[in-house]
Amino acid sequence: MKLFFSITILLSISLTISSQTVEPSQNPIKWLTFEEAIKLHEENPKTILLDMYTDWCGWCKKMDAETFSNPQIAAYINTHFYPVKFDAERTDTVEYKGKTYVNLNTGRRSSHQLAQELMGGRMSYPTIVYIDFENNVSPVPGFMDVRSIEPLLIYFTERINKNCNYADFNRGFIDTFMPDSLTNTKGSIKWIDFNEAMTLMDTAPKKLLLYINSDFNNGSKIMLASSFSHPIISDFINKNFYPVKINFDTQDTLKILNNVFINEQNVPGYPNQITIALLQPEIRLPSTVFFGEDFSLIFALKGYFPASVLERYLEFIAQDLHKNGGDWQKFNNEFKTKLN
DSSP, X not given: OOOOTTOEEEOOOOOOOTTSOOOOOSSOOOOBOHHHHHHHHHHSOOEEEEEEEOTTOHHHHHHXXXXXXXXXXXXXXXXXXXXXXXETTOOSOEEETTEXXXXXXXXXXXXXXXXXXXXXXXXXXSEEEEEOTTOOEEEEESOOOHHHHHHHHHHHHTTGGGTSOHHHHHHHHHHHHOGGGOOSOOOOOOOBOHHHHHXXXXXXXXXXXXXXXXXXXXXXXXXXXXXXXXXXXXHHHHHHEEEEEEETTOOSOEEETTEEEOOSSOSTTSOOHHHXXXXXXXXXXXXXXXXXXXXXXXXXXXXXXXXXXXXXXXXXXXXXXXXXXXXXXXHHHHOOOOOO
């Protein structure tokens, strides 16, 4: 099996900041101009992080001194974002998406038109504006310390915003990295070995759930510790599926029917052939792949999903509603959750 060069692996290293001692940063954030960030984003898409500030904003200065100067935060932002310091009251002309933006100087503390548009008219400072891979704009107002900005950075870096609202993700983040705050995540999935599952599928056919994850991907950890650990979710999976969990770069040789999958490079970080086969052309982690009782591929659910969304897919597939062009929209509208 050949690896197509167009394949993109969306994998991010764990942030793990909260427990570390913060020292003054010797390598602060490498701020770009807005124009530089847009050009880089067009050439190699990454989320743009815009720090909307003003010269008179005390909380902006506090965020510079305490949050953006944190060495781990700075390193993470430099790696995963195009960071921009954007003076919301700048007076120059900015071209963006074919439009021209200026500051009309309508009075004291007049704000720039582009700042107004990107902040949705809420001119409070500081505000961080995230412009994601698809150019969706998300302004997040207010001062943020290291602990409060950490999950937001992960949320946009790993493109979790595509599948999950922030409140649900943050709840999962807390359950994962702040175990004293655990809520209802006391379920336990009975994960089984891949080859054992293949044998069971031969002798006692049942649908198979294959969770492809990474030890270095925050979304993978959080989905395991929150979504899959919800007792309603875990009980449902144990009853209706053979649950199997593998690393995307596993070195194991895996067999499905007459197909054999290996890791061609045998190096950490290179995907196993089964990961490529199931998730190409875009490998997103984590991914939850469903197979029918006859090993037929049903669906690959790419990305992080909270328990409230995962529950719907599990029910839809377990009831075989995916067959014969099942009406997902009708099912979704009529679905009644069993979650607390």
